[in-house]
Amino acid sequence: MSIGFAQKGKIRKANKEYHNFAYIKTSEILLEVANEGHKSVDLFEKLGNAFYFNNKMEDAVKWYGELMALEEDIDSEYYFRYAQALKYIENYKESDKWMEKFYSTKTDDSRGKAFRSSVDYLALIENASKDFEVKNLEFNSSVSDFGTTKFKNQLIYASAKGKGKNYEWNEQPFLDLMSVTKQEGDSAYANPENYDSTINTRYHESTAAFMSDGQMMFFTRNNYFNKKLESDSEDIVKLKIFRAILQEEGEWGEIEPVHFNNDEYSVAHPSINAKGDKLFFSSDMPGTEGESDLYMVDIYSTGKLGTPVNLGNVINTERRESFPFINEKGDLYFASDGHEGLGGLDIFVVKKFEEKYANSDTLVVVNVAKPINSPQDDFGYYESLSTREGFFTSNRPNGKGDDDIYGFDTLDRCEQKVEGIVKDKKTLEILPNATVILFDKEGNEVERLVAGEDATFTFTNLDCEKEYLIRGEKEDYIADEKRFTTPSTEQDLEIELLLDKDVKEITVGTDLADVLNIPTIYFSFDKSNIRRSAALQLEKVIAVLKKFPNMKIDVRSHTDSRASFEYNDALSNRRNKSTIDHLIKVGGIDPNRLTGKGYGERQLINECADGVPCSEGEHQLNRRSEFIVVSME
Structure with missing residues (x-):
């Protein structure tokens, strides 16, 4: 990922070495020292970090593994990073081992709690969306391309395809906003162009968001304004959100930073809701739960913004939450490496976020599953329900460049199926011909069936994000029932109903x-x-x-x-x-x-x-x- 948050989202100036995350150079020095046989906690931490934060997870696993082998006092955060790196290379069993270690040392950490409460998360993620196809888009380049949004008949995205000087983080040019145009009679987007010369500068620009009337946009840029690059007290260049107004000649102008920007922290990756009255973004401003959090701020009719509000610790974790996107229905998508996922950044969704947030209802964070998510970094989700198009960014293998943009068709894939088996609670023998009844949350009967000779049952076409109760009954047995809530993505749920025999034989010698x-x-x-x-x-x-x-x-x-x-x-x-x-x-x-x-x-x-x-x-x-x-x- 070319322009996200890393360690509180710090974007470092290009003339720094290790402490500025210019890892490509310093990792060579660290490697030389380690390959000569030198060992220390500090050496292996820095060497592991060098690869971890540059998304070279095979190497990160090697050096974090050396760190763990020292069996010395280690910051528990390295247990988490090691587990994430192992997950990235799909070594889930070993990853779980180190997540258990992480949880045992930080039982109050939400990442560990999420892991312990999601024992079967992997099966759900692996099985979900199995008929779902994603495509690497033609306009991707050999460098980093990410973070799409639609504006009229164009896709606007960030790319390092420009000709500016290289950024030492990844030795690629600084990012510019680019555009590709949808071809007539075709669903493809083509002809990459520099989006707007007044928006793009010699430094990073990315992640744009547009008001529905097309007269105002917000975008992310380095702390560069009026041809002056500013840094914080540690000489670190942060990210800021800027606002631009569409001019009569069709170009963007009147570019100004939003009022809650600050030289000492980053704000980035704006997204605007369908009503145009809320802006969502990511920041590491004071009050942030983790390395970066999601925030929401009111957009007034004048175009001015209100006071940012942190979205809270159901969504935000001790790690990174970034790249928010709010769709037309008020569903909130975002990228996170703090919630349980497949590895790296995964994309998550809170369905009906706007409605639930306004009513103080319970928010449920759901992993959107494969094939959108992978063991690598997946982020920058965007969808248009009106045109049934969806996009996201990933650095998964076999791409064209560092980060690539992938497309998919947004179909209604919320198909729930519940199947199971009825057994004797004590003997665990199957109970053929038991009656199985499905109820809704209020106790109204939805459907009933009789299990076959194999004692199995199946219910299909359940609604998403809805609570159900399933009950098994059989003569001479006490009924058993299970309550469950369907997620927001496709799922096959398996339930075992265990009926306790009500009629039991009593003989001499019985206790x-x-x-x-x-x-x-x-x-x-x-x-x-x-x-x-x-x-x-x-x-x-x-x-x-x-x-x-x-x-x-x-x-x-x-x-x-x-x-x-x-x-x-x-x-x-x-x-x-x-x-x-x-x-x-x-x-x-x-x-x-x-x-x-x-x-x-x-x-x-x-x-x-x-x-x-x-x-x-x-x-x-x-x-x-x-x-x-x-x-x-």
């Missing part, structure tokens, strides 16, 4: 606690009184004894191993008496149907014998009662 799924009847340490929670469970035993008036049971009470054998025998007998008394006095059970005995610590169910260190919870497992059927006459 009622096991049959009725009764949790262990616990006693407090050194106590024999029935807890309130235990009394509730004993009601189930009472109900069974009343249902089967000839059933007799043997109540067996146990203690943990603490205290002496003699003491525990006495304690278990007191507990046994308490349990039987409760069944008689509260449940009205005939005493002749009940027998019992205390077994003390003689029948422990774990290793917590005398002298073995155990937790309170482990000891408590042994303080229990059992209810064994001894007669069914």
